[in-house]
Amino acid sequence: MFNPFKKKFSPSELNQFDFLGKARFFQDLSFDELARFLPAIHQRKYERDEVVFFRNDPSQALYILEKGEVTLNIDVRGNFETIIKLKEGRPFGENSMLADSKRIYTAIVSTEEAILWVIPNYAILEIFKNNQKIEAKMMTALADFYNETNQQLFSSYRNSYGFFNLGQMFE
Structure with missing residues (x-):
């Protein structure tokens, strides 16, 4: 059913939504929810x-x-030591969705140039404060990401058993 009062988005906004919506952490957000990030x-x-x-x-x-x-x-x-090489469309610096966190790795550009979309931590936290639905969706995506990362870590450890002490990770 057509709703004449529903917000219409410009072609530029729709292109931004397309790019942003493909990035992990934003995939489950609606256009209206994605629109909250655009000014930041x-x-x-x-x-x-x-x-x-x-x-x-x-x-x-x-x-x-x-x-x-x-x-x-x-x-x-x-x-x-390189952990991973990120290609276009990949988000990183994910712990910026958490208050008062520090980086756990170093990020370095490895091509002649790179263009990054930057979303400040204060803006993310403000959006979360004002919209718990967005926060819940993005925190679920972050939890899934950390779960996958832990599975990869443990799998890598099993494959290289004896090269490091996994117990140190939990000290």
Whole structure:
């Protein structure tokens, strides 16, 4: 049934919804829910080897990779070891959806340039405060992500048993 009072979105907004809606954490949100994020989003261009953030930095923003490639790294004895290379459309810095968190890895641009969508932590938390439905959907997606990551960690540990002490993770 046609509702003449339903908000209409511009072609530009619809393109933004299409991109944002494909990114993990936003997939279950409606257009009206996605629209709440648009005023907070800005794009930023980075160059090769530029650090997006370092491990232990405050988690000040969630990023979505529009163009290029970013590596997520851990520092081991003064050297960076790549955990994963992210391709276009992938979000990272997910712990910015949590209040007062710090980065657990370092993110570095690995292509000539990368274009990132940046959503500040304060804006995410404000949206959550004013809309518990959005918060519930995104926290469920975050919990699913962390569950998958834990499964991958334990699987990797089983495959390389003896190279590190998994018990240290829970100390």
